Amino acid sequence: xxxxxxxxxxxxxxxxxxxxxxxxxxxxxxxxxxxxxxxxxxxxxxxxxxxxxxxxxxxxxxxxxxxxxxxxxxxxxxxxxxxxxxxxxxxxxxxxxxxxxxxxxxxxxxxxxxx
Amino acid sequence: xxxxxxxxxxxxxxxxxxxxxxxxxxxxxxxxxxxxxxxxxxxxxxxxxxxxxxxxxxxxxxxxxxxxxxxxxxxxxxxxxxxxxxxxxxxxxxxxxxxxxxxxxxxxx
Numbered sequence: 001x002x003x004x005x006x007x008x009x010x011x012x013x014x015x016x017x018x019x020x021x022x023x024x025x026x027x028x029x030x031x032x033x034x035x036x037x038x039x040x041x042x043x044x045x046x047x048x049x050x051x052x053x054x055x056x057x058x059x060x061x062x063x064x065x066x067x068x069x070x071x072x073x074x075x076x077x078x079x080x081x082x083x084x085x086x087x088x089x090x091x092x093x094x095x096x097x098x099x100x101x102x103x104x105x106x107x108x109x110x111x112x113x114x115x
Numbered sequence: 116x117x118x119x120x121x122x123x124x125x126x127x128x129x130x131x132x133x134x135x136x137x138x139x140x141x142x143x144x145x146x147x148x149x150x151x152x153x154x155x156x157x158x159x160x161x162x163x164x165x166x167x168x169x170x171x172x173x174x175x176x177x178x179x180x181x182x183x184x185x186x187x188x189x190x191x192x193x194x195x196x197x198x199x200x201x202x203x204x205x206x207x208x209x210x211x212x213x214x215x216x217x218x219x220x221x222x223x224x
Contacts, residue, residue, distance in 0.1 A: 034212075043202065043216040044158070093157045102146065102206050106157040 003027050004096050006107030013084055013114055021079045021110045023094030029074040030096035034104060035067075038091045050077055084114045117141045119215035121203050126221045127193055135188045135201050135218045143208020149177050149188045150202040152217065158202055161188065190220075198222045 003026040013019050023033060032051050036044045048064075050056035050071035058064045068080040077096075081088055091111050095104035119139045127133040139147070146165040150158035164170055164179035164186060176189040188201055203215040 044214050046212075046214070049211075091155070102210055102212075103148070103160060103163060104212060106150075106159070109155075109157045111155075 002105040004107040033077040137203035145206040148204045
């Protein structure tokens with residue numbers, strides 16, 4: 001149980017374009033979803049936390065207008081990287097937790113390369 | 116501020132035992148997680164401790180001392196596939212996960 005999928009697993013886009021990453025909880029209701037970014041050889045950096053049906057809470061230093069997060073249902077959250085630049089190239093990982101469950105179940109991650 | 120410390124890198128030999136330490140200073144405590152992360156992959160759950168003591172799960176064990184703000188992950192009978200980063204994370208008073216930087220474990224034959 002507690003499977004989280006992420007799509008796409010890899011994406012290459014041109015600078016200035018937007019990319020949408022989907023995160024789905026397949027067998028449970030994810031009341032909270034988290035979006036992380038990880039640069040090579042560095043630890044996870046939490047970007048934002050989203051609860052179903054409400055606006056995401058962004059961490060300090062993360063531009064909410066650049067990284068649009070939508071958590072429209074209990075099984076789906078999306079992260080859209082708008083006007084992507086090469087410095088946005090990174091490994092983006094989502095995780096999800098159910099109600100009263102503080103363990104985070106991670107998706108497999110999306111490797112974004114902006115050329 | 117909130118802080119979690121763990122060694123950056125450790126090396127061990129196949130078949131041996133290794134202990135990865137984690138110390139934390141957080142605003143409140145609602146449990147400590149250990150995750151394993153292979154290069155290029157997402158983290159996978161290893162253990163969760165909320166009470167003091169040792170939790171054993173196969174070759175992996177995790178220990179917690181809340182009074183000392185200290186935990187360790189013990190890996191026995193090391194295998195080459197255990198080469199990975201091991202992340203310590205603490206659930207603070209707001210139930211937010213505070214992540215350590217991770218310990219890269221290198222297993223040598």
